[in-house]
Each structure stands twice: as structure tokens, then as C-alpha cells.
Amino acid sequence: MAERMQICNLSENNFEQCTKCSICTTVCPVAAVTTDYPGPKQAGPDGERYRLKDPAYYDKALKLCLNCKRCEIACPSGVHIADIIQHARMSASEGRRATLRDTLLANTDLLGTMANLVAPVANTTLGLKPTKWVMHSMMAIDKHRTFPAYSRQKFTTWFKRHAAKDQDAFPNHVSYFHGCYVNYNFPKLGQDLVKLMNAVGYGVHLLDKEQCCGVALIANGLYKQAKRQGRVNIDSIRASVSRDKREVITTSSSCTFNMRDEYPSMLGIDNADVRDSISLATRFIYRLVDEEKIKLIFKQNYKRRLAYHTACHMQRMGWQLYSIELLRMIPGLDLVELEQECCGISGTYGFKKENYERSQAIGSILFKSIEEAQVEAVTTDCETCKWQIEMSTGLPVENPISVLADALDVEATRKANLISD
Amino acid sequence: MRMDTVIMGGGLSGLSCGIALAKRGKRVAIVASGQSTMLFNGGSMELLGHIDGKAVSNPLEAIATLPQDHPYSKIGADRIASLAERAKLLLTDSGINMEGNAAANHWRITPMGVAKPAWLTLNDHLRIDDLHHLPAKRLALMCIRGFFDEPNSMLAQGLRDLGFEVDAIEFTTDDITALRRSPSEMRSTSLSKRMMSNAAMQRMADQINQLATDADLVLLPSVLGQNDDSDFQTLQAMTHKPLRLVATLPPAVAGMRMMKQLRHYFKMLGGTYLMGDSAVSGTFDGNRLTSVSTAKLADMPLKADHFVLATGSFISRGLVADYERVYEPVLGVDVDADSDPDRWTRFGILEPQAYSRFGVATDGELRCLKQGQVIENLHAIGSVLSGHDAVKMGDGTGVSMLTALAVNDHIIKG
Ligand code: SF4
Ligand code: SF4
Numbered sequence: 001m002a003e004r005m006q007i008c009n010l011s012e013n014n015f016e017q018c019t020k021c022s023i024c025t026t027v028c029p030v031a032a033v034t035t036d037y038p039g040p041k042q043a044g045p046d047g048e049r050y051r052l053k054d055p056a057y058y059d060k061a062l063k064l065c066l067n068c069k070r071c072e073i074a075c076p077s078g079v080h081i082a083d084i085i086q087h088a089r090m091s092a093s094e095g096r097r098a099t100l101r102d103t104l105l106a107n108t109d110l111l112g113t114m115a116n117l118v119a120p121v122a123n124t125t126l127g128l129k130p131t132k133w134v135m136h137s138m139m140a141i142d143k144h145r146t147f148p149a150y151s152r153q154k155f156t157t158w159f160k161r162h163a164a165k166d167q168d169a170f171p172n173h174v175s176y177f178h179g180c181y182v183n184y185n186f187p188k189l190g191q192d193l194v195k196l197m198n199a200v201g202y203g204v205h206l207l208d209k210e211q212c213c214g215v216a217l218i219a220n221g222l223y224k225q226a227k228r229q230g231r232v233n234i235d236s237i238r239a240s241v242s243r244d245k246r247e248v249i250t251t252s253s254s255c256t257f258n259m260r261d262e263y264p265s266m267l268g269i270d271n272a273d274v275r276d277s278i279s280l281a282t283r284f285i286y287r288l289v290d291e292e293k294i295k296l297i298f299k300q301n302y303k304r305r306l307a308y309h310t311a312c313h314m315q316r317m318g319w320q321l322y323s324i325e326l327l328r329m330i331p332g333l334d335l336v337e338l339e340q341e342c343c344g345i346s347g348t349y350g351f352k353k354e355n356y357e358r359s360q361a362i363g364s365i366l367f368k369s370i371e372e373a374q375v376e377a378v379t380t381d382c383e384t385c386k387w388q389i390e391m392s393t394g395l396p397v398e399n400p401i402s403v404l405a406d407a408l409d410v411e412a413t414r415k416a417n418l419i420s421d
Numbered sequence: 422m423r424m425d426t427v428i429m430g431g432g433l434s435g436l437s438c439g440i441a442l443a444k445r446g447k448r449v450a451i452v453a454s455g456q457s458t459m460l461f462n463g464g465s466m467e468l469l470g471h472i473d474g475k476a477v478s479n480p481l482e483a484i485a486t487l488p489q490d491h492p493y494s495k496i497g498a499d500r501i502a503s504l505a506e507r508a509k510l511l512l513t514d515s516g517i518n519m520e521g522n523a524a525a526n527h528w529r530i531t532p533m534g535v536a537k538p539a540w541l542t543l544n545d546h547l548r549i550d551d552l553h554h555l556p557a558k559r560l561a562l563m564c565i566r567g568f569f570d571e572p573n574s575m576l577a578q579g580l581r582d583l584g585f586e587v588d589a590i591e592f593t594t595d596d597i598t599a600l601r602r603s604p605s606e607m608r609s610t611s612l613s614k615r616m617m618s619n620a621a622m623q624r625m626a627d628q629i630n631q632l633a634t635d636a637d638l639v640l641l642p643s644v645l646g647q648n649d650d651s652d653f654q655t656l657q658a659m660t661h662k663p664l665r666l667v668a669t670l671p672p673a674v675a676g677m678r679m680m681k682q683l684r685h686y687f688k689m690l691g692g693t694y695l696m697g698d699s700a701v702s703g704t705f706d707g708n709r710l711t712s713v714s715t716a717k718l719a720d721m722p723l724k725a726d727h728f729v730l731a732t733g734s735f736i737s738r739g740l741v742a743d744y745e746r747v748y749e750p751v752l753g754v755d756v757d758a759d760s761d762p763d764r765w766t767r768f769g770i771l772e773p774q775a776y777s778r779f780g781v782a783t784d785g786e787l788r789c790l791k792q793g794q795v796i797e798n799l800h801a802i803g804s805v806l807s808g809h810d811a812v813k814m815g816d817g818t819g820v821s822m823l824t825a826l827a828v829n830d831h832i833i834k835g
Contacts, residue, residue, distance in 0.1 A: 023456050026610040026672050033614075035602040042606075073697030076455045076737060276719070287721060290422060318698040318717025321450075325422070325693075337688050339681070340696065 013080040013087070018045035024071035024081055029342035030064050033361040037064040040071035043088075044081035051088055058092045064358075065089075066346035067219060068312035083265055086218075090266070093221040155187035159206065163194050170203035170419070174284070175240040175248045177233070179255040180212050181383040189251055192405035193281055199413040200285075200294040205246060207236040213255040216348050218266055227267045233259060234271050241277045248274075249281040251401050253381040256280050257313040280381065281401055286322040289329070296404070297412040302332040306403065307375040309366065309389065310340045311382035323381055323400040330407045336373045341366040345388035360392065367392050379403050424450045424693070426832060427713055427723045429700040429751060430731030430739065432457030433818060434803025436683040437825035438729055440511060443690035445833055450723055451692065452715050454699030457680060458737055458804070463668025464546040464643060464675035465529040465539040466512075466519065466822070468505060469493075470815020476538050480819075481505075481524045490757075490808040492820050495785055496827045508822040509541060515686040516649055517679050518544045528552060532571055532670050534579015540819060543675055545653040547640060547665040552583060559586045561636035561662070563629060566593040567601045570609045570669040571642045580640075590632045594624040609669040610677060612644040617652060626659035636662055642669045646678055700732070703752045705791070710752070710799045727832045730754070730781065730789060730801040731825070739805040740779060747779050749805070754789040754796070755782040757807035773813045780807030786831055787824060800828040 024040040025031055031039035038047070043062050050057035062085055071081040155178050167173070174197065182190040194204045211233055214226035237259075240246045250256045260278050263269040271278075288294040308327065310320040327335050344362030349355050370378060370393050378389050378397045386397040398406075414420075426442050428435045431453020439449045468480040469487075477483040485498040493501060505523035512519055521527055521541035528549040529539040542548040549556060560580060564573040577589045596615050601607060616622060633639045643666040646652040657664045668675065688694055698717040703710050712722040732739030732751060741750045742765070747758035758779040759765060765776045781801045782790050789799045803821040804811065811817025 021672065022608060022610075023460055023672055025606065025608065026460070026677060027456075031606060031611065035600055035606065039606055039611075074456045283721075286422075290721070315697060318695060318715070321422075321693055321695060321718075339685060339688075 013048075013084045014078050015045040015048050015080075015084055017077045018075075018079050019077055020046075021076065024075050024079075027070045027074045029068060029070065029344065029362040030066060030358070034064070034358055037061050040065075040081045040085070044071070044084040045079055047088065048084050055091065058088060062089050062092075064355075066312075066342065066344075066349055066362075068342050068346060069316040070312055070342065073315060080265075086266055089221065090223055093223070150184055151187050153187065155183045155190040156206065158187050158191065159194070163191075163204070164206075166198075167203035167205055170198065171201050173203045173205060173244070173246045175205050175207050175237075175244070175246045177207060177210060177213075177237070177248055177250045177255060177259070177278075179250065179252045179383075181252060186383070189399050189402055192399075192402045193249075193251055195410065196285070196401060196405045196408060197281075199408060199410050199417070199419070200288065200296070201417045201419050205240075205244075207233075207248070208239050209233075209236045213258045214267075215254050215258040215262070218258070218262060219346070219348060223267065227269065230259070230263050230267050230269045234263065234269055234274065237271075237274050237278060241274050247277045247279060247284065249279055249284045251281050251381075251399055252383055253280060253311050253314040253317065253319075254384065257317055260317070280317075280319055280322070282326050282381070283319050283322040285404075286326050289326070295413065295416040296326075296329060297409045297416050298330050298332075298407045299409045302330065302407045304332070304377070304403075304407075305334040305336070305375045306398075307336040307338050307370055307373040307378045308400075309338050309343070309370070309378055309380040309385060309397075311380055311385045312340075312342050312346075314381050315340055320381075323379075326404060327379065327400055330404070333403075333407065336375060338366065338369050338373065341369065343385045343388045343392075345384045348384075359388075363388060363392055370395065422450075422718070422721060422723050424448045424723060424725040426450075426727040426729060427452065427725040428729040428731055429713065430454075430457075430729075430733055430737070430803070430805070431684075431694060431696070432680075432731065432733055432737065432803065432821070433459050433683070434821035434825045435729070435731035436680075436687055437508070437511060437822045438731065438802055438829055439692050439694075440515070440683065440687050440690060441826055441829035442832065443687060443692040445829075447832075449687075449692045450695060450725075451687070452695045452698050452700045452713070452723070454738075455697065458733060459676040459680045461671040461673060462676035462679065462818070463529070463532070463671075463673045464543040464666070464679075465668075466508075466521070466541040466818040467538065467815040468501075468523055468526075468540040468819035468823075470526070470538040471813060474813075476526075477815075478526055478538075479524050480526060480540060488808075491816075492787070492806045492809055492824050493816070495783065495787055496823060500827070501823065504823045504826050505540070505819075507826055508819075511822070511826075512541070512679075515682045517682050518650060520544055520548065530576075530579070530667055532576060532668050534576040534582070536579075536583060538815060543650070543666075543679075545646070545650045545657075545666050546643065546675065547667050549583075555584055557585070557636075557638035557663075559636045559638075560588065561629075561633035561639045562587050562589045562667075563633065563639060563641045564589055564591045565597055565607075565612070565642060565644070566591050567597070567607050568609075568612070568642065569607045571667075572670075576667065588633070588636060592628045592632055594621070594628055596621045596624060608672070609642060609644045609674050610647070610672050613647045613652075613674045613677075616645055617647075619655065622652065622656050623659055626656055629660050629662070629664075633662060638662065639664045640667050641665075642667060643674050644669070645674065647674055648678060648681060650678075700751045703728070705796070708794055708797050710796055713751075726798060728799045729828060729832075730799065730805055731803045732805050734780065734804040734811075735776070737804070740781075742776070747776070749781050752789070752791070752799070754791050754799070754801075755793065756780065757782045773810065777810045777812055778808060780809075781805050782807060787828055800831065802828050 030037045211229040217226035344359040425447040428451045519541035526538035528536040639662045698715045712724045714722040802824040
């Protein structure tokens with residue numbers, strides 16, 4: 001009886017567990033830079049009480065939330081603060097149409113497909129002053145932003161032409177959810193992953209069907225579309241796991257977090273049977289090394305000093321340690337682990353004109369710490385952090401997989417893992 | 422994943438132990454769920470503040486009289502002085518500048534204006550060595566307009582009762598006024614972020630210089646310096662009078678600062694800090710703990726030679742009570758707690774409460790027990806330990822740091 005009473009009292013988001021300690025507000029990057037945002041305690045559990053009474057209490061300022069989840073990590077009482085806020089936004093947006101700008105920004109794959117076709121033109125066009133002016137004033141995309149360059153050749157095109165045919169020959173296999181960024185903007189990261197996995201005896205395969213994971217759709221209120229795409233992805237992942245017996249790996253912390261945790265909590269997509277089979281590549285590789293199933297051999301004369309930035313969603317997953325520990329295996333790599341701070345971009349948030357200044361103010365603590373670290377480059381698992389840090393610090397930013405692939409002695413590694421040519 | 426030592430809990434005790442071990446070249450992982458109760462700390466550490474309701478003036482002497490089951494007695498009263506010295510050094514190495522003496526308590530001032538015995542206090546915070554020789558005669562208590570976290574009239578009255586002449590001076594600046602648009606955020610931690618720029622600090626200094634002309638000492642709520650004491654130094658250089666900070670209601674900037682500095686130092690020493698993760702279970706092999714599973718690392722448990730339980734008391738969920746029993750939720754180790762729930766509490770919020778002395782049971786070396794058997798490689802430190810009472814005895818932070826260092830010594834010895 002006693003036990004049951006304690007259990008029955010729980011709401012889905014634990015909101016009644018809030019003790020009003022305000023610890024969440026101390027870590028919110030938005031509340032730190034603007035008084036327009038009431039902060040997680042007020043926007044989350046406090047506001048929820050009012051909203052339950054009457055939805056009219058919804059506060060428009062809630063759209064300023066980055067969904068970075070830092071408040072949830074800090075909360076000692078296990079309140080799912082950011083989920084409460086996102087759900088409130090979701091119910092408030094029902095029946096409302098997203099703006100053209102938001103739809104465009106949210107559809108990273110649509111934008112990508114168009115841009116790939118005309119990459120050289122798109123890169124110059126998106127970078128040109130008049131274009132930027134139009135985007136800034138007509139579409140409210142901030143003029144300071146440089147769109148990440150679009151690649152001429154999609155990752156999937158490269159893969160099918162140059163890599164697909166060799167993959168079956170390997171003794172072990174994984175599927176790769178590459179995500180929009182690898183496919184349209186930066187195929188090299190995907191190529192690095194293939195290089196690394198092949199060297200340790202793993203063939204890499206594409207999923208039956210892959211669609212944008214929808215992280216930007218959710219952020220921009222396009223929930224229906226996000227749900228449709230999410231279903232396609234989970235179905236393909238399920239096929240890979242149960243039919244092909246292949247785990248699914250990714251190179252983006254945001255896609256991973258979205259598919260593992262936001263699909264069930266935000267979109268109501270049941271992924272319980274495959275959730276454990278979706279992993280960031282660094283976690284997957286670390287496990288193989290830890291269980292002594294593979295060996296990584298690195299170049300002798302490698303020398304670099306890098307700073308590792310923990311993306312907010314990476315910290316929410318608690319997996320930064322895999323990337324960090326793998327990087328620390330590279331002799332000659334001097335790794336500075338930065339104090340976790342939000343970079344301020346949060347996907348498409350920082351692209352919007354109304355958010356630009358706030359976005360940069362949020363990131364300023366991180367940018368300062370990068371400057372002080374005196375490194376030649378930064379490494380992080382999130383692609384939007386990459387854009388933001390590159391734009392704001394001028395330093396190049398690489399995914400840990402690319403750093404590993406670059407430092408790897410491929411020949412020696414293949415030999416050590418008994419892979420013949 | 423294999424470590425030399427895995428510490429469950431990332432608060433003051435967990436970090437102190439982790440820093441000491443990492444300094445000796447050990448591979449240490451700290452599993453830290455959320456923020457710690459250090460966020461309630463207003464800038465002081467205490468070794469021992471009260472015995473039976475009476476203020477302690479010499480903690481070292483008083484500790485020798487504590488009962489056998491107090492963590493200090495388990496460490497050995499004769500070792501306290503040297504451990505306290507080492508704890509202070511550890512803080513200094515982390516960039517936390519505090520002053521104090523283990524053989525003579527000084528006084529810290531609570532936000533309610535009450536003087537409480539303390540062992541160490543941050544250099545930029547108000548500290549009174551001797552209540553009969555106050556450090557100043559006339560105080561200007563700067564009260565921030567619309568500020569939530571300082572009960573100004575109580576604080577002013579408390580200071581007057583101690584013998585100060587107090588001018589309570591209300592003030593504001595543009596930066597503070599801007600923050601008031603969101604009244605619920607007029608909190609010290611939000612203010613400290615606002616106040617980080619030199620321009621904002623100058624506006625505050627101008628107000629102080631203009632309003633606090635005939636004070637010997639200017640007191641300002643502790644709203645400066647989330648990262649270190651450099652913001653305070655900047656403001657002090659801009660003001661004409663000597664300046665000290667006074668503790669505010671929690672969450673406190675001072676505690677936040679100390680946590681950041683300890684965490685930063687631990688990472689600098691190569692330690693692994695798993696923020697936002699929590700230990701959920703352990704695997705035992707006879708009388709040894711072999712690995713600990715965490716919520717986020719899921720099926721990849723942390724293996725280690727030594728484990729340290731530093732998960733805190735009830736508020737941090739290191740201890741859990743339901744309607745029938747008190748238990749330790751992660752490893753299910755033995756607890757010292759009354760079996761009759763009717764005796765856990767007594768009426769009157771200010772009365773000593775039995776539950777505040779509950780905690781995990783340990784042997785003389787602070788090793789945990791499971792079903793009466795000592796677990797050889799599992800130590801407990803800090804607030805999760807039984808036999809002390811942070812609220813009534815004022816021994817919380819001291820127990821955290823000193824048990825952490827004592828356990829470090831046990832682990833290093835092997
Ligand atoms: S998710 Fe991030 S931005 Fe939103 S309330 Fe929480 S801490 Fe603030
Ligand atoms: S940290 Fe958690 S318990 Fe504290 S105010 Fe925020 S939601 Fe409530």
C-alpha cells in the first residue's frame with residue numbers, strides 16, 4: 001500500500017517532484033543571457049501547474065528554450081524539465097502553421113538535396129551579400145550566418161560508387177545512419193568512418209531507407225512530419241537489427257539522442273526493441289577495444305593539441321567519456337577537456353535572426369575557454385556545434401571519428417586485426 | 422571500462438577523494454548525478470560547530486570527546502589536525518582561497534544574520550575571528566532592490582545584535598533593473614552572471630562609492646564570482662572602501678564557484694567526471710565489489726579495484742526512506758537506522774532529528790558492510806555515513822573532506 005501510494009503520485013514528467021530549489025535555473029544558458037526567458041523552473045514545472053488549469057497560461061517565451069537539457073541534468077529531483085517545456089510548446093502549436101523560414105530550416109534534407117544539385121552555385125549564392133540580405137530581411141535568417149558549405153557529391157553517391165561493393169567481404173558488419181550533415185555537407189566524415197571500421201574488420205552498410213532524423217523538425221514545431229520520418233527510420237533500423245543482425249551506428253550526437261530518447265518521449269514512437277542497438281560510433285568502437293575484440297594502432301609521429309567540447313545532447317546521453325577515452329588512446333594527442341558549456345546554436349535556433357545575438361552571447365563562455373586552451377583545433381560529436389564554433393572562433397572543428405581516422409596507421413591496424421587486402 | 426577507483430557521487434566528498442587519488446596518478450572516474458548540495462553552501466567549511474547545542478571553540482579538542490561511532494572517531498582524533506591541513510591545501514590547489522584554523526573556530530554570518538562557528542571561510546566573504554573584537558564598527562549593508570535571496574532586515578538586525586552599527590542602503594543599477602523584468606529570477610546566481618562584465622561592475626562600484634561614504638566596511642550580498650574570486654577583486658579595486666560578501670539564501674554563488682573549481686581541477690588532473698549519470702547497481706564477488714553499472718553507460722559497467730560511495734544523504738538520494746525502512750539504494754549496503762519509523766522524527770522542525778544521523782554502516786576503516794560482512798574494496802565517505810549530524814553539529818563539510826582524505830590514504834596503501 002505504502003509503496004503504491006508513492007508510485008501512483010508520479011506524473012509522466014515527474015513535475016510534482018519539483019522542490020523549487022531553482023538549481024535548474026543556475027545552469028540554463030538562455031536565462032543567463034536574457035530576461036525575456038523565465039528560466040526552466042518557471043517555464044517547466046511552475047508553468048505546468050498553470051497550464052494544466054488553463055492552456056491560455058502558455059507563455060510565448062517558451063520558444064526561447066534551446067532544448068539543451070542542461071536543466072534536466074542538474075535537477076536533483078529527476079524532473080524532466082525540458083520535456084515539459086517541449087510538450088507545452090507542442091500542444092500550443094497544434095493547428096498552427098510553421099513559417100516558410102522555419103519549414104526551410106527544419107527540412108535539412110530537402111534543403112540539402114536542392115543544394116547538392118547546384119552545390120557550386122548554392123555555396124556562392126548562400127554566401128553572397130544580396131542573398132544574405134534577402135534571407136536576413138525577408139526570411140529572418142541572420143545575415144551573420146554562413147550556411148555550411150554543400151558538398152558536390154552526396155555521401156550516399158560516393159558510398160555506392162566507391163565503397164559498397166567491398167563491404168560484404170568483411171567478417172563483421174554494422175549499418176550506418178549517416179544523417180543529413182554527412183550526406184549533404186560533409187561526406188568526408190562518413191568516409192572516415194568507413195575507413196576506420198573497415199580497418200578493424202567491420203563492413204559498413206546503409207539502411208534500407210534513411211530520412212532526416214527530424215531533430216530540426218521538432219525544434220521548429222513540425223511534429224507530424226517528424227513523426228512520419230521517425231517511423232521510417234525506426235522501421236529501417238529494426239530491419240537492420242533483426243533481419244540483418246547489424247547494430248546501427250551514427251556519427252552525430254544529436255541524431256543519436258533524437259532517435260533514442262526524443263522519439264519515444266516527444267513523438268510517441270516506440271523504439272524500445274531497438275533503442276539499445278542505436279549507438280554513437282565512438283561508443284561502439286570503444287566497447288570493441290575494451291572487450292579486446294579489435295585493436296587500434298596509431299601513427300608514430302602524430303602530434304596535435306586539441307580541445308574536446310561536450311555537446312549538450314552528448315552530455316544528456318552521458319557518452320562523452322567514450323569519445324574522450326578513444327581520443328586519449330592516440331599517442332601524441334594532447335587533449336584538453338573543456339568545461340561543459342552550451343555553444344548557443346542548438347541546431348537551427350541560432351540561424352534565426354531574432355536569436356542571433358542571444359545565441360552568440362550564450363556561446364561566449366565556451367568561445368573564451370577555447371581561446372584560453374591554445375589549441376590548433378576543436379573536436380566534438382555534434383555538427384551544429386561545429387558550425388557555431390568554427391564561425392565564432394575561426395578554429396577548425398572535427399568529429400572524433402575524423403581525428404581517429406586521421407591518426408590511425410591503417411596498414412598496421414588491418415594487420416593487427418588480421419584483415420587481408 | 423576499467424579504472425583504478427570509481428567514486429559514486431560528485432559532491433564535495435567525491436571530488437576531494439577523486440582529486441587526492443588523481444594527484445597520486447590513479448585513474449579515477451566520478452559518477453555524478455545532477456548538482457550537489459554544495460550549491461547550498463554560502464562560502465564556509467565547518468569541522469565541528471556544536472556539541473549538545475553549545476558552540477565549539479576548539480574543534481580539535483572537541484573532536485576527541487566525540488562518541489566512537491562518529492566518522493571523526495573512526496578516522497582517529499589524533500589524525501584530524503593533519504588531515505584538516507591537507508584538506509585546506511587541496512582547496513588552495515583547486516584555486517579556492519579560504520582562511521581558518523582547525524584549532525580555533527571563527528564565525529560566519531548566515532543570511533538570517535546569525536553567527537555560526539566555522540573552520541574555513543572564503544577570503545572574499547565576511548569572517549569574524551572574535552565576537553568581542555569586531556573587524557569594523559560601522560557597516561554599510563548594500564541591499565539590492567528587488568533581490569530575492571537576502572532577508573535584509575533580519576540580516577541587518579542580526580549584525581546589530583552582534584554589535585555592529587549598520588546602515589542598510591538600498592541600491593540598484595541598470596543591469597539589476599533589467600533583470601527585474603523577470604522577477605522570479607532576481608536570484609544570486611542569475612545576478613552573478615549579469616555582473617561578469619567590467620562595465621556592470623563599474624556601475625555597481627559607482628553606487629557603492631556614492632552611497633556608502635561613512636562606513637568602515639561595505640557588505641554586499643554574495644552575487645559575485647561564479648568562476649573564481651577575480652570578479653570580487655575587480656570590484657574591490659573599483660571601490661574606495663574595504664568590501665566583503667555575505668552569504669545569500671541558496672542556490673549560492675559561493676558553493677557554485679567552489680564546485681566548479683574542484684571539478685575543473687579534478688579534470689585537469691586527468692580525472693573522468695560523468696556529469697548527469699548515476700550509479701544504479703553493483704556486482705559483488707564474495708566480499709568484493711567488482712563493477713558498478715550506471716544509468717547512462719547501461720550495459721558497459723565500470724570496473725575498478727576500489728570503489729567509494731559518496732552519494733550523500735536523503736536530499737541527494739544517497740539514502741532513501743519509504744514508509745517502512747531506510748535503505749541505501751545503489752548497492753544495498755547495510756545502514757545504521759532505527760527500525761521503528763515512529764522514532765525517525767520528532768515534532769518541532771528545529772529539534773534534533775534522529776534521521777539526520779542515519780547513514781551507511783562502516784567498519785573502523787570506513788569500509789561498507791553488506792549483511793554484516795565487510796566489503797573489502799568499498800569505502801563510504803561524506804554525508805552518506807552514519808553517526809554525524811550536519812545540521813545540529815555543524816560537521817557536514819568537515820566530515821566530507823576529512824573522510825575523503827582518510828579513505829584516499831587507505832586506498833593508496835592498498
Ligand atoms: S533545455 Fe536548456 S534552454 Fe531550455 S530551459 Fe532547460 S537549460 Fe534552459
Ligand atoms: S532543479 Fe528540479 S527540483 Fe529544483 S526547481 Fe528545477 S525542476 Fe524543481
